[in-house]
Amino acid sequence: xxxxxxxxxxxxxxxxxxxxxxxxxxxxxxxxxxxxxxxxxxxxxxxxxxxxxxxxxxxxxxxxxxxxxxxxxxxxxxxxxxxxxxxxxxxxxxxxxxxxxxxxxxxxxxxxxxxxxxxxxxxxxxxxxxxxxxxxxxxxxxxxxxxxxxxxxxxxxxxxxxxxxxxxxxxxxxxxxxxxxxxxxxxxxxxxxxxxxxxxxxxxxxxxxxxxxxxxxxxxxxxxxxxxxxxxxxxxx
Numbered sequence: 001x002x003x004x005x006x007x008x009x010x011x012x013x014x015x016x017x018x019x020x021x022x023x024x025x026x027x028x029x030x031x032x033x034x035x036x037x038x039x040x041x042x043x044x045x046x047x048x049x050x051x052x053x054x055x056x057x058x059x060x061x062x063x064x065x066x067x068x069x070x071x072x073x074x075x076x077x078x079x080x081x082x083x084x085x086x087x088x089x090x091x092x093x094x095x096x097x098x099x100x101x102x103x104x105x106x107x108x109x110x111x112x113x114x115x116x117x118x119x120x121x122x123x124x125x126x127x128x129x130x131x132x133x134x135x136x137x138x139x140x141x142x143x144x145x146x147x148x149x150x151x152x153x154x155x156x157x158x159x160x161x162x163x164x165x166x167x168x169x170x171x172x173x174x175x176x177x178x179x180x181x182x183x184x185x186x187x188x189x190x191x192x193x194x195x196x197x198x199x200x201x202x203x204x205x206x207x208x209x210x211x212x213x214x215x216x217x218x219x220x221x222x223x224x225x226x227x228x229x230x231x232x233x234x235x236x237x
Contacts, residue, residue, distance in 0.1 A: 004075045008080075009035045022210045066110050211231040
């Protein structure tokens with residue numbers, strides 16, 4: 001732990017908050033840097049340091065990441081759970097890409113350019129497909145949404161660190177964008193839902209991402225629900 005640092009993008013969202021809490025709870029990181037557009041008033045641990053990027057644009061984020069990592073020694077691991085969330089249906093294709101693809105790609109480039117990061121854990125979505133159609137609604141689960149997530153995965157894998165662990169949750173329980181009643185009902189359908197599309201809690205995603213970070217895979221890999229649960233079981237032994 002003494003020289004391991006976590007760098008997190010997207011900590012303000014529901015999964016991001018769960019991820020940050022799990023990174024702190026794991027005890028596996030001496031320092032935790034949070035790249036954020038505005039102060040988050042984090043008071044959970046002295047390990048957590050905010051690095052502000054007031055104008056969250058690709059090149060500025062890239063440079064902010066490089067600058068933040070310049071002073072660090074030891075192992076550095078990147079985490080990104082950045083994404084538009086429930087608002088994708090209201091966005092144009094290009095506006096959605098500007099966040100999910102361009103900012104994630106800039107973050108990945110900054111990690112790689114620092115020369116100090118070999119592994120990035122990225123949250124995407126079940127059904128991500130770079131070949132999906134770009135027409136129609138951009139709502140979660142629709143083809144345009146899947147296309148943007150597929151493009152984000154491809155950009156980060158191409159431009160980022162040597163190994164990228166891609167996490168593809170389906171319906172997320174515990175998200176502030178998910179109706180409370182739906183979060184209660186979904187688990188009852190797990191037995192008849194294909195394994196990779198089963199609902200998953202924000203805390204379970206966070207747990208799996210941290211597990212992968214503390215035991216980095218030798219190469220890039222994709223994790224759906226079964227693989228995420230296996231990661232959690234492996235580290236709990």
